[in-house]
Amino acid sequence: MTQKPTSTRNAAGGETSLRQIAYERIEDLLNWGRLRPGQIISQRELVEMTGVTLGSVREAIPRFEAEGLLQTVPQRGLMVPSLDVAFVREAYQMRRLIELGAVPDLCGRLEKSVVQGWIDWHLDARARLGQDEVDSLSGFLRDFQLFDWQMHSHMVEAMENKLISNVYRVTAIKIRMAAQSRVRVTRQNATRVISEHLDFLTPLLQGQCDATAQALSRHINQSLTLALGGTIPA
Structure with missing residues (x-):
């Protein structure tokens, strides 16, 4: 349309x-x-x-x-350029450098109310996904995907560096282009991502930078595995 x-x-x-x-x-x-x-x-x-x-x-x-x-x-x-496995690995390396580099700024600059709002959104989303029936599941999953992208982008913007934010934005688009044939946003995947997000958002709210970085690194590793066509143990 x-x-x-x-x-x-x-x-x-x-x-x-x-x-x-x-x-x-x-x-x-x-x-x-x-x-x-x-x-x-x-x-x-x-x-x-x-x-x-x-x-x-x-x-x-x-x-x-x-x-x-x-x-x-x-x-x-x-x-539209074809993006191979080597590119996916390099793009995720770039993503890791930028997002983990943003953690000190997240701990020092991001308002706790913002982090709490993200946590509340995830808890609500998890409750909805846990129901036997979710109204308009496809619409909900699309909204979830959009929230995911926006949250990670907001995290990078905590660095207050427009050059880095733009590099991250373009890298993220390329990652989505390369991975879209392998990764589908499903109820199961959304539930997993919610858990991984909460694993780094909870220590972020508490000001625990090292724990935030470790959990965020695990989340990026899991995403890379899926983007390369691998599987994650349930």
């Missing part, structure tokens, strides 16, 4: 350029697997999928190319 831009105003009240809207909508296509590694797509197909103008798509493309998220193939269009 074609998306239509509803506003050109951002939350701060400033103008949001059509190029930025186009970028964000193409980014969503990559994040959610509607554009897959190795796929060839035309600019006009992107216009149809995003609901923005051809001019704004063309203006957004150089940024995707610079970030390694799209490649121009002469006479054919745009290609």
